[in-house]
Amino acid sequence: MSEQLNEADCSEALHRVFEYLDGEMEPADQGKIAAHLAHCVECLRQYDVDTMVKAMVKRSCAPEPAPARLRMMVVQSITSVEIRYTD
């Protein structure tokens, strides 16, 4: 086990969940998020929600490749949750 691995904190993990899901990350960053999700229940729950949203978007076959509006709504809800938890 490497103690030197710098894990992502909650805000980084939550904001990068979509990148993580899309596989758009550097392998090192992907490892950080994976390590964080492995022990953080709140982020793992959000990861599950995002996975469902992604699956729904895919299934609906939206004409736009990037559902920016939906993404923005999810990011905003994440941000409000974050504020509540850090208070």
Ligand SMILES: [Zn+2]
């Ligand atoms: Zn977390």
